[in-house]
Amino acid sequence: MFPVNGELGEKFMYRENYINALRAELLDMVADHLTPVALRYGYSEVPLETNIKWRPQVLVLGNYSSGKSTLINEFLGAYIQPTGQAPTDDSFTVITYDDSVRDDRTVRITEERDGKFLLNDPEYPFESLKKHGQRFTSHFRLKKVNSPFLKSVAIIDTPGMLDSITERDRGYNYQEVIGDLAQIADLVLVVFDAHKAGTVREAYISIRETLPARTFEDRVLFVLNRIDECTSLNDLLRVYGTLCWNLSQITGRKDIPMIRLTYSRHAAASSAGESKRDTSYLHHLENQREELKQAIFQAPRHRLDHLATFVETHGERLSHFLEALVSYRKGIRTFRLKHALTGFFISVLCGGAAAFGLMMTNVVPGMDPRMLSGAGGVVGLAVLFFWVTFVLKSFTSKYHRSRIDDLDTLTPLDNQTRRDSWEAIRTFVSIYLKRTAGRFSLREVKREYAAVRRVYDRGAREIREALNELATIADDKLADMHDPNTAEASLKESTDKPLQRVK
Template identity: 40%
Template sequence: MTEAQKLQDEIQKKAMDKLAPLFNRYQLSLDYLEPALKWKSMVLILGNFSSGKSTLINEIFETDIQRTGQSPTDDSFTILTGPEKGAEPRELPGSSLINDERLPFTAFKKYGEQFVAHFAMKQFESPHLEDLAIIDSPGMLDAITEKDRGYDYNAVIGELARLADLVVLMFDPHKAGTIREVYETIRNTLPGNSGEDRIVFVMSRIDECDNPGDLIRSYGTLCWNLSQMTGRKDIPRIFLTYSPTLARAPESMAAWANERAELKERILAAPKLRVNHILQHIDKQAHELRMVAETLASFSLRGRQLLRKTGRLAIITGLFLFLFLDIIIREFTGLPETTLISSLLAGRVGWADLLIPTLGAGGALTLFSLFFSRFQFIGLQKRAAGRPEELIELDTEYRRQLWRQVAPHVELLLKEAGPREIFASHQGNLRKIDRFIDAELQDYYRRIS
């Protein structure tokens, strides 16, 4: 095991030890945390069909494992990786992948049989593929709708992108302008799920541009499209590449020769991003958990404040009835013969003197506690579940983003909360989460920097 893998294992174990009980406590599923921690580093290759994805993969790993061609030759998600230690390379169908607990794909069952039929793993020997897997993907086609594919393509891409340490987005000069599906995918899934720094933009097949003017026009179109897509004014780095073996006139492409090599380097270096990615992922999950705990802490604080007010009134009323109920009753009925106060003054308190005071005080406390749990708490709960965002401060964009992730879950927890929730030790849980985020996670960040 390498140092990085050891560290990764340690981080995973620590995160599970510290966070899993709290995830359970707040009924958050570990479905997001667990898969992202598993298995090896992954690079997801996305792009238009025939943008050269499979060609690039074959080239990097010096194989012809992936079929290539001008028409949409391949409509599957294929995981390309090395065989297990000591085992022969195998091909595995999607059904095996989604049922293998050691792999991070068990959650992909939900995309249905159509997806599973288009999901596979191909193993082959390569020194780079011991701790790396590349995902070749079916091309994005404007014309193909979700109905044609039979599964939610964008959701699949979003989930794979979240697991991947690097997402390579490939365009070719011919179709630089028709990337609506790519656009939607980036807009809807990538930014929330994976940081911008994990996306690499590539314009490939540039050798097919007839002249530099052509290339510049294609590049310009792509930049414009990208800025529309990302909503940012700055243009990200775009690798301009071509396949040296396929290029029509390789000698005229000398200016771009290095870009392919650099891209290859970025892809092969993905395992180095793995630990950082895992830390970022745990970081985000921990902050989401923290926000859930924070909201419930705020709710329980309000509950206790309300209870304190009602409790004070209950005690005053109870005390009043304890001391004076027998006097009041005697005023109307002439009984009892002695009251608690008169007995106290006479210095002879008997058990009988305590009967009415105790019933009075007990009755008052019971009525107030019923009033609190049946009316006041329910009212507070309804208000909180209706507008849970009022329970916490959403003063930064980061917090608003976290809130969007957890809001439905918080609403559910608030709806299910019983009066006992106000005594739960949310503050203690918050301290535990903070200690994890501020001390342990930061320590790991320092160790990898």
């Protein structure tokens, strides 16, 4: 399915092309094999690929005024996002590259669209966020910017996390929104600043509950920003220690998560005169900003892992789903067969008993043996008819109800992976069985099960092989083939230049 081993170098000139080709293959695999099954059985309401078909995304979360927007502006090379001391921006802004505009020297916003557009245009993966309502829609927007930084990733800037705000104040469920966005994102940056290394309430909930539930640990990166505002190296160490302590308390982990320390050169320059600080420690930490950028540039690679995990997870869940249906259908078939046989014996008995009764009681005089066996046969058939139409039907629906009440017996749940996937599909199985009253074709489900299983077993393995192959292509081998206009090359220039003012 995927070009692996020696074919790789010849087949694709650039790693980016290879990544794109892999991405397209994975999306096709989902669209062709998993989505039809997912839609048909009510496992998903929208095509599965809706959320993953767009570009790689980096979600930037964090405390209010922690410098999220300033950091983004610095990456983009222009003042694209509003910044300010108080909680400034209460919007979710998707910032993406505009490929219809030819690169010019000035980085600027080339197009702006509102939330309604963003939630309704099928090109974007945000359709499922419509459920958050009108207030959310009015706080959601799109900005297209011609910054080279955005060539391989889109960035989502978010409203700062606050202490005192409630869901009613925001008008939508903030945690659910960031959960939905985190699920789609390939990298989530959680930004703190030196002043608020202690976390605010919304940050606490998101780190403790929302992010672990909606994304993977390795997709979350903590950033301590505005470190130029520490008064000395000692002060920085104290702030860093406080943040480590807080994070380990919140996450409940013994190990200290990786935290990148950074600051905005432009913001630091403009606030440098405000107080006397010994910031000589900063130049030892310049590499941290570079590492942060590298982490962002790894997002497209993460996207492939993300897609591979997506195929594996949904492939596994859908095959588990179909397996449960096969088991249900087989169970009901055996049950019906057993009870049909019982009915058959009962009707034979009843027919025999009727013939015998007629013979013994002589109620109808003058019946010869043929007439007696005919009468017995009619009684037997009548009993069988009654059995099949009423008794068997009622037994079957009782059995159907008991299986729904006891769904967990449908498939073996002998390890945690099985239990997790069952947890994710249990409700869908119940809904489907109730909706169809258990009437569906066993042969069809078996066929689909085999197809999904193939994607899960073979497709997922091939994806992993291709990803490993990709990891072995050394960057330096590709460096001279690399297009100088790629994001990485252009970024170096853009972040070292003064930011451009945009209107």
